Amino acid sequence: MHLLPLTALLPITAGALAPALFYRRPDACWWWALAAMLANLIAVSILWFELHTGTTIRYPLGGWPAPYGIELVFDGVAALMLVLAALSVAIMIASRRYINATIPKGRRSLAYALVLINLGGMNGFVAAADLFNLFVFMEIFSITAYALVALARGPVAALAALKYLLVGAVSSLLVLLAVALLYAQTGSLNMADIAARLAAADAPGASALALGCLVVGFLVKAAIFPLHFWLPDAHASAPSPVSALLSGLVVKMGVVGLVRTRILFVEADVVPVVLLDQLLVWLGAIAVLAGAVLALVQRELKLMLAYSTVANMGYIAVGLGLATSAAVGGALAHTVYHAVIKTGLFLTAGSILLCTGLSRVDDLRGLGQRMPLTCGALVLGLLAATGIPTTAGFVGKWQIAVGALEAGQPWVVGVILAGSLLTLSWAIRVINSLFFRPPARARVIIADEAPASLLIPSVVLALLAIAGGLGGAVLLELVEPLTTRIVGQPS
Amino acid sequence: MRSGLALLVVVLLAGLMMAGVSQLPPPGAPDSAVHGHVAATYIDGGAEAGGAPNLVTAVLLNYRAFDTYGEVVVIFAALIAVLAVGLAGRPIRSPRQAPTVPVSPVVDQVVRLLAPFIALFALFMILEGHVLPGGGFQGGVVLGTLIILLGLVLSPRRLRHLLPHKAVFWIRSAAVLTFACTALTGLALTGWLFALPEPHWLGESVIVGLELAIGIGSAFAVAGFFLSLEADRHR
Numbered sequence: 001m002h003l004l005p006l007t008a009l010l011p012i013t014a015g016a017l018a019p020a021l022f023y024r025r026p027d028a029c030w031w032w033a034l035a036a037m038l039a040n041l042i043a044v045s046i047l048w049f050e051l052h053t054g055t056t057i058r059y060p061l062g063g064w065p066a067p068y069g070i071e072l073v074f075d076g077v078a079a080l081m082l083v084l085a086a087l088s089v090a091i092m093i094a095s096r097r098y099i100n101a102t103i104p105k106g107r108r109s110l111a112y113a114l115v116l117i118n119l120g121g122m123n124g125f126v127a128a129a130d131l132f133n134l135f136v137f138m139e140i141f142s143i144t145a146y147a148l149v150a151l152a153r154g155p156v157a158a159l160a161a162l163k164y165l166l167v168g169a170v171s172s173l174l175v176l177l178a179v180a181l182l183y184a185q186t187g188s189l190n191m192a193d194i195a196a197r198l199a200a201a202d203a204p205g206a207s208a209l210a211l212g213c214l215v216v217g218f219l220v221k222a223a224i225f226p227l228h229f230w231l232p233d234a235h236a237s238a239p240s241p242v243s244a245l246l247s248g249l250v251v252k253m254g255v256v257g258l259v260r261t262r263i264l265f266v267e268a269d270v271v272p273v274v275l276l277d278q279l280l281v282w283l284g285a286i287a288v289l290a291g292a293v294l295a296l297v298q299r300e301l302k303l304m305l306a307y308s309t310v311a312n313m314g315y316i317a318v319g320l321g322l323a324t325s326a327a328v329g330g331a332l333a334h335t336v337y338h339a340v341i342k343t344g345l346f347l348t349a350g351s352i353l354l355c356t357g358l359s360r361v362d363d364l365r366g367l368g369q370r371m372p373l374t375c376g377a378l379v380l381g382l383l384a385a386t387g388i389p390t391t392a393g394f395v396g397k398w399q400i401a402v403g404a405l406e407a408g409q410p411w412v413v414g415v416i417l418a419g420s421l422l423t424l425s426w427a428i429r430v431i432n433s434l435f436f437r438p439p440a441r442a443r444v445i446i447a448d449e450a451p452a453s454l455l456i457p458s459v460v461l462a463l464l465a466i467a468g469g470l471g472g473a474v475l476l477e478l479v480e481p482l483t484t485r486i487v488g489q490p491s
Numbered sequence: 492m493r494s495g496l497a498l499l500v501v502v503l504l505a506g507l508m509m510a511g512v513s514q515l516p517p518p519g520a521p522d523s524a525v526h527g528h529v530a531a532t533y534i535d536g537g538a539e540a541g542g543a544p545n546l547v548t549a550v551l552l553n554y555r556a557f558d559t560y561g562e563v564v565v566i567f568a569a570l571i572a573v574l575a576v577g578l579a580g581r582p583i584r585s586p587r588q589a590p591t592v593p594v595s596p597v598v599d600q601v602v603r604l605l606a607p608f609i610a611l612f613a614l615f616m617i618l619e620g621h622v623l624p625g626g627g628f629q630g631g632v633v634l635g636t637l638i639i640l641l642g643l644v645l646s647p648r649r650l651r652h653l654l655p656h657k658a659v660f661w662i663r664s665a666a667v668l669t670f671a672c673t674a675l676t677g678l679a680l681t682g683w684l685f686a687l688p689e690p691h692w693l694g695e696s697v698i699v700g701l702e703l704a705i706g707i708g709s710a711f712a713v714a715g716f717f718l719s720l721e722a723d724r725h726r
Contacts (some may be wrong), residue, residue: 005557005684009671012564016667019571020660061557063683067529070557110575117568124561136561140568147572161576179506184515187528201524209511 003043004059004072007081007193008124008137011040015116019109026108026210030096033112037092040119041085047156048082050079051233058129066129067193076482077259079127083336084249087343090457095241095345097453098316098354103151111151115245120143122249126256126326131179134260138175138221138253142168142468145250148211149238160233175257178213181206183313188333191260195267199253208271214261222254224280224317225287228310232294240350243302248343253333255316259486262320266488273323281322281376283320285415296429300359301349303315304426305342308385311419312489313353318412327403332479333395335448337384337468341392344461345381348374351454356447361430367441373455375434375471377462382427384465387420392468506507513622541685542694543621552698556685559673562664570712577719594644600645600714609637617706618699627666627702631709638714642693648719661717666708673697 011325024478040271046239050057057074060066090116103111128134148213150161177191183200186194198207216227223231235247258280265273291311298304312334319331351374354361356367368375387393397416403411439445449455516523533546533554541549551559613634620626642650654662676685676697687694 002684003676007676009674009684012667015571015672016564016567016664016671020657023657059683059684062553062686063681064554064665064679069554114568114575117564120564121568130558132555133561134556136558136565139565140561143565143568143572147568147576150576151574152627181511181515184523184525185527187524188529189529197524197528203514206511206514209508212507416668435701454654484639487553 001057001059003047004057004074004127005061007040007043007047007085007127010043010323011036011116011123012120012140013226014118015173017115018113018116022109022112023106027104027108029098030092032099033116034089034092036391036395037085037119038091039203041089044081044085044123048149048443049081051075067188067190068198070133071190072124072127072133074127074141076479077256078127079254079478079482080252080336081095081123083339084119084122084126087248087339088115088245090461091241091244091347093230094244094457095239095453097451098239098241098350101354107151109147113362114144114148114151115242118245118250120149122253122340126258127379129191130189131182131191134257135172135175135179136192136224138257141171141250141253142172142221144319145246148242149234149243151152151242152237152239153354154237156233157237160230160237164230164234166218167227171217171227171362174220178210178217180453181210181213182209185210192267193265195264198268207222207265209266211221211261211265211271211273211276213344215279215363218254218257218261219283220254221251221257221319223251223310223313224254224283225290225314226234226283227309228287228313231310232303232306235309235346236300236302240276240346240353241300243306243347243350244343247306247346250338251313252335255313255320257333258317258320259482276324277321280317281409281412282321284314284317284319284321285412286414287311287317288419289416290314291298292419292426296422296426298426301352301360301361301364301430302346302359304351304361304430305345308423309338309342311423312385314398315416315419317396318415319403320486322400322403322407322412323487324403324406325480325487326406327400327413328400328486329476329479329483330396330401330403331416333399333472333475333484334393336475337392337396338480339466340461340468341381341384341465344399344458344465345378345385347454347461348378348381348458349381351458352378353451354454358441358443358445361433363441363443365433365437365441367444369439370436370444371449374450374458377455377458378434379431380462382430384462384468386424386427388424390467390469392465394469395472399476410464497645506570507718524591527547539691542691543698545621545623545626547624548621548626548698548702552621552701553694554672555675560667560685560707563670565706566709566712567664567667570715571720573716577723604639606641609633609640612614613637613710614708614710617702620702621695621698627705628709631706632713634706635713635717636712638710642714642721647718651718659711663711664708665711666704669701669704673701683691 018029057190059072061070099108119139121137124137146161146165183195185203186197188194220227235243288311291307295304295307314333318333319327384391384393387397401416538544541550542553613630615628616625617627672686678684680688
């Protein structure tokens, strides 16, 4: 049980120690960071087994009971920590070569420190049962994310990081305003306690404003259209392992925030959440189409992947907004599976970028002959992203489509199909370029297969992505208790 | 046209926010929820339960210690972010190319004269923070500002070479690491992470130690921001 706060404490402490211990020995720092992430994975796995053998784990910090002290909770939402922990290990294995190649020696330990603190912040965020605590840990993972984007060299990365910082800071302030509004009405910061006391405050306008601020704040973090504009540049120009971390894991924190907000306001029952649901469906539907079309017109591989993240966050928003148990289950499954797919895709794209130095799809022609395993992993990931049956991307999209029919909004099915077809068309463009075109660049002809530390995470994640659909039923069963909490009581 | 549209949006949003905020109970109303629920329990429990005569400190370092830990981590992460992102790594231009204005003798003397008093006041704020207004963050910022002042007078280069490079990173992470240690001490002595240990004098000394660590951490963060900016000027 004491492991729950340790999931935040352990990576952060390891991150704080990293520059002090390894400033002059950055190579040893990689082992240190990897060890911390493996320890975190073990701790989270133990918590996960406890959750599935018993009940929800609650931890009152300092021994102060819930509304008086801060409470951490390991429930269905916090179970996302297992995905964070496992994928961050894969990212850390792949980042060694990338960080050695792109970041000057004196700053490598700082980069590892930022990644570790980022992970600790995300762990604290998903486990927070206290609204202000949620805000504090959101700041921890946000600040480190801005800096990680800026670690990449070049004017695009600097500008993207600045844009990310400004937009992110505004969204954080909106969340803080909402915390203040809810505290002024209830005198409490614990989310369950707020939900119980909000009706008594009898200030629906202030509650609605708090709901609006929370939703807009988390929509920015989740990069839902039209608040996605910071994402493509930031995710495409960051160092590739950081892109994987941001696009796979950090944007999912916005979804976690939306889910926590929705649970709070469904329980409080002061403001109807129907309006929020409709908003999510419409914005998500536009995001699916806009993200897929914009991905189609890109020339850079990483920009395509970044716009594909915009589209996929759209699917998740649609699923949450439809608010039927099938659709919400689909959205949660897609949150998990998109994390796997996109982490794998960005790591694979990163190893192509590192081995060839080329990033434009047209320049990568014929690379399939020189780097068959890496390119194969990329193809598998792309197929999973389109949502072909039995791949990981299929489960969520299918469930969301079923949910749309249940909710009586059949047009959503059309949007989902159109999004998948558009994704397929740019995926085919990439596949065609890699495997069926003669090489156009000398660097492609002399390229060699990626080294094992880059190859193994890519291939493992690609296999998970392509076979993930087979485990869809298990995953949907796992998220089911959470689904009923999000949907609320059937009325 | 564009700025007019922006103004319209801002006015609309501000109106919405004002409308929402206007429904809140007026500040200071004795029967509002803010004063009745959790805060009332803190006050009833008093200094005895909170572990510090200053209730604000009790909330910060005892009831809601985990939040304060998070804030300390935010400051540390911001410092690491600045150090990692700054232009560090590029070659430093020779100082001749960066002309510096000599410090006026009046400023020089005044800073030298005031420095011990400022340091004493910062230390007072840090160490008495659990009894009086003040505390680690405030005292730390005063101390950090003093370091910046001394850096301006003595030249940042001398400041930079005052401490060995390695020690600086240990001191910078002092607050985060001390917090982690007290969290584990709490676990060992009371069974809960982030709990203050039981005998009153022990809990109070843990609070003083935490305040000191937060003060040093904040001071070095503020000074680190300044030194990083100053270094970028020469690149």
